[in-house]
Amino acid sequence: MKKLALFAIFMLVVSSAFAVDYRVGTGNGAPWPQSDRDVFTCDDGTGTNGLYQDNLTAYGNAFDVGIGGQLTTLEFVHHAWYELSGPYDYMLYVYAEDDCTELYAIGPLQAADAYSTYVTETVNLTSYGIIVAGNIVVGIQAMSLSPYGYYHPTVAFEEVPLDNCMRLVDINTSTGCSTVSTSGDFAIRITIEPTTATADGTFSAVKALY
Numbered sequence: 001m002k003k004l005a006l007f008a009i010f011m012l013v014v015s016s017a018f019a020v021d022y023r024v025g026t027g028n029g030a031p032w033p034q035s036d037r038d039v040f041t042c043d044d045g046t047g048t049n050g051l052y053q054d055n056l057t058a059y060g061n062a063f064d065v066g067i068g069g070q071l072t073t074l075e076f077v078h079h080a081w082y083e084l085s086g087p088y089d090y091m092l093y094v095y096a097e098d099d100c101t102e103l104y105a106i107g108p109l110q111a112a113d114a115y116s117t118y119v120t121e122t123v124n125l126t127s128y129g130i131i132v133a134g135n136i137v138v139g140i141q142a143m144s145l146s147p148y149g150y151y152h153p154t155v156a157f158e159e160v161p162l163d164n165c166m167r168l169v170d171i172n173t174s175t176g177c178s179t180v181s182t183s184g185d186f187a188i189r190i191t192i193e194p195t196t197a198t199a200d201g202t203f204s205a206v207k208a209l210y
Helices: none
Strands: 036-039 055-064 069-078 089-097 102-111 121-126 135-142 166-170 187-195 207-208
Touching: 036 069, 055 187, 069 089, 069 135, 102 121, 135 187, 166 207
Parallel strands: 036 207
Antiparallel strands: 036 187, 055 135, 055 166, 069 121, 069 187, 089 102, 089 135
């Protein structure tokens, strides 16, 4: 489900003008910079919506990383919609898209406070040795419970343009990797480098897959 955030009164309101499963905001500023690395994204970095998240789902995007390499950096945008102050605990999952085999489970990790604003997390994953190729799903399991019964960090997404990247993976059953969600595409991007690479946190070509 998604939510509507009414910023003027600093509280969560569900409006009849939107579907009840929406969180809607105003965007998080300028799009991500371009990069000369193999950076994969389905979103321009200005996610404006979010889902009412549980802690049983990995919220992520499907990527075709071709011959692959080492997943060195994860970036994602999140917002707490005035529900819960951070930091927020989360797990990172990497799945094979075709059969939803869990390849990696990393964490718990922590995301910064995003109580009243959009925050972009940049996570150096080099030390985890995540080697991937072909079609994968990279998803985030939120683990911090708000008083409203929803979990954070809430990963932002964009409804248009729709590139059919969004995946909602059931963590307990490892299902959903090949099921396209039509809600939008999460503001998640990943960097793939040669297996000997050391991530330095800088970027220069966003390679849009879709």
